[in-house]
Amino acid sequence: MSKRKWIFLISSIVLVLACVLYICSRKVSEGRYLSVLPHNVIALSRIHVDRIAKEYKKAPDILAELFLYDYSNKTGIDFGQPLYAFADFDKRIGIVGAISEQSALTEFLEGKNIQVFQENNLNWAYLSNFLLVYDREKILAFLNLSLTDSIKGYMTQLMMQEGQTYCAFHHKLDSLDCPMSFVGNANILPESVTAALEQTFPKNVSVEDFIVSAGFSVHGNDLRIDGTIETDKPELLKLLDKIDSTFHPVGEYKPIGISNNKVSSAVFMNADGQSLLKLARSIPNIRLGLLALNMCIDADLIISAMDGPLTFLTASDSLGTRHTYFIASLCDTKFLENTDSWDDNLTSGAVNLEKYAPNKFSIGAWDKTFCFEITDRTLCVSNTFCHGGATRFINDNAITQTLSSESRMVIQMRLNHLMQQNLPESWNNILHGGILSVTFSDSRHFSIQPQ
Numbered sequence: 001m002s003k004r005k006w007i008f009l010i011s012s013i014v015l016v017l018a019c020v021l022y023i024c025s026r027k028v029s030e031g032r033y034l035s036v037l038p039h040n041v042i043a044l045s046r047i048h049v050d051r052i053a054k055e056y057k058k059a060p061d062i063l064a065e066l067f068l069y070d071y072s073n074k075t076g077i078d079f080g081q082p083l084y085a086f087a088d089f090d091k092r093i094g095i096v097g098a099i100s101e102q103s104a105l106t107e108f109l110e111g112k113n114i115q116v117f118q119e120n121n122l123n124w125a126y127l128s129n130f131l132l133v134y135d136r137e138k139i140l141a142f143l144n145l146s147l148t149d150s151i152k153g154y155m156t157q158l159m160m161q162e163g164q165t166y167c168a169f170h171h172k173l174d175s176l177d178c179p180m181s182f183v184g185n186a187n188i189l190p191e192s193v194t195a196a197l198e199q200t201f202p203k204n205v206s207v208e209d210f211i212v213s214a215g216f217s218v219h220g221n222d223l224r225i226d227g228t229i230e231t232d233k234p235e236l237l238k239l240l241d242k243i244d245s246t247f248h249p250v251g252e253y254k255p256i257g258i259s260n261n262k263v264s265s266a267v268f269m270n271a272d273g274q275s276l277l278k279l280a281r282s283i284p285n286i287r288l289g290l291l292a293l294n295m296c297i298d299a300d301l302i303i304s305a306m307d308g309p310l311t312f313l314t315a316s317d318s319l320g321t322r323h324t325y326f327i328a329s330l331c332d333t334k335f336l337e338n339t340d341s342w343d344d345n346l347t348s349g350a351v352n353l354e355k356y357a358p359n360k361f362s363i364g365a366w367d368k369t370f371c372f373e374i375t376d377r378t379l380c381v382s383n384t385f386c387h388g389g390a391t392r393f394i395n396d397n398a399i400t401q402t403l404s405s406e407s408r409m410v411i412q413m414r415l416n417h418l419m420q421q422n423l424p425e426s427w428n429n430i431l432h433g434g435i436l437s438v439t440f441s442d443s444r445h446f447s448i449q450p451q
Contacts, residue, residue: 033098033138034084035161042208043087043184044169049079051179052216076105077139087188092151093143095130102136120156133159172213180216182227185209199285202235209233214448225448240443242282246275250405253309255412255437264314264322268410273306273331296353296363297342298335302379307331326381333359333374411438 037044078100085095099105102123106116109125116125122133132141133155140155169183176183186207187194194207201207214227231237253268277300280286293299308329315323339358355361359374371382413436440446 033081033096036096036138036140036158037084037086038088038094038158041086041088041169041184042091043182043188044173045085045180045182045184046173047083047085047180049083053079074104075108076101076103087184091188095141095143097139099134099137099139102134105134105139119152122156122159124152131155135159172211176213176215178215178217182214182216183211185211186229188212200239200283202239203284205233205235209236222450227446227448229444229446239283242279243443244408246279247271247408250407250410251309252402252404253311253410254402255410262315263414264316265312265411265413266314267312267412268405269310269408270308271306271310272308273304276306277303293363297361298338301335301338305330305332305335306379321384324383326379328379330374330377330379333377336374405439407439407441408443409440411440412436413438 076099078098080100081098083095083097085093087093106123109116114125114127116123118124122135124131124133126132130141130143131151132139133152134140138159140159142151142155172183173181186197189197189207197207209231211230212227213230214225216223216225218224229240231240248270250268250270255266280290280303290299306328308331309327310329311325311327313323313325313327315325336358339355339361342353342355342361352364353361354364360372362369362371364370368383371384373380373382436448436450438446438448
């Protein structure tokens with residue numbers, strides 16, 4: 001081989017090695033901001049901001065409120081790299097991102113009249129929605145937190161961590177190719193929800209045994225979330241199979257309307273009473289509740305008579321009182337033939353009964369009162385009305401529109417009611433009046449999108 005060829009070969013190898021080293025060093029540098037992530041999280045989300053902004057025309061408005069996004073991208077935050085949102089074991093919500101230019105971020109914040117101050121060699125700023133801290137490589141923000149020494153100490157500790165942090169959720173995120181993805185266990189839900197769910201679980205299992213993963217995508221002008229629910233617990237797998245065999249496609253239902261502002265949320269299902277009773281008896285805590293109720297009324301007969309649509313509603317009246325309803329179609333009302341045998345003065349432990357008419361009665365149980373009303377083969381259970389007011393309230397707020405769904409469950413939520421505050425205007429535009437619809441094709445697969 002000639003000397004010239006040797007020189008060319010060696011030069012080519014050196015060039016290739018230089019490119020490889022550059023790419024590797026760049027990848028290490030790009031991932032360095034991930035060292036801020038806590039080692040133990042209960043939920044993790046990856047957000048490709050630039051990709052969302054390109055694919056979804058409504059995105060910049062809401063991104064500007066959440067992540068200091070700017071059309072000119074002169075914020076000093078590197079939106080070419082994904083943001084990571086997480087929830088720690090105390091359910092504090094944080095966001096981590098990469099910094100492209102520290103001085104540009106400081107200038108951007110001060111241009112928004114946001115004071116930036118230094119402490120522990122870090123830059124801090126307090127916004128209305130979150131507390132943030134940053135250095136020349138990374139930024140960390142916690143939502144809805146005040147400037148307390150404890151949280152600042154925790155954030156400082158996270159900023160000082162070295163080495164990339166990987167948790168079990170990272171691998172699952174890598175399998176979701178979408179602009180925004182999420183993985184977490186069900187413990188991220190509010191305590192009131194997790195407590196209610198765990199009442200239906202077999203022994204020795206909890207919400208932490210469920211892993212939820214979801215991907216966000218754009219469909220037309222709307223965002224859509226498609227997700228799965230997974231568990232490796234045999235007891236929970238068996239419960240999910242029972243749920244799938246119990247509930248049928250929802251069929252026709254009347255959704256929450258934008259004009260029907262009193263309704264906060266609604267859940268639509270469809271089941272036959274015999275299967276529903278078998279499912280209820282298979283869950284220990286519900287089975288105990290049925291035993292107590294059956295000592296007072298024919299609870300098993302009432303459940304067995306259910307056949308078809310089942311609806312849960314929460315609503316508020318003009319005085320702001322919160323009402324909860326359960327409405328079920330009945331195949332018959334034979335259980336009413338036995339009401340005379342129900343003892344008006346019966347008190348069985350925590351359960352007591354009061355009758356107003358053959359088709360109207362109330363049950364006091366577990367420090368709550370449940371009012372039952374049966375009209376035209378429809379059962380209505382309410383937490384407030386006991387003299388026909390439940391049916392009247394529902395009729396006064398009836399929704400004329402009818403939809404149809406092959407899903408096993410449809411959940412609708414008016415977010416400003418549930419959050420007890422008005423949503424930003426950009427959120428209302430995205431959510432078509434602030435109504436979110438969640439559908440379950442079965443117990444393991446769901447989708448979320450604006451109504």
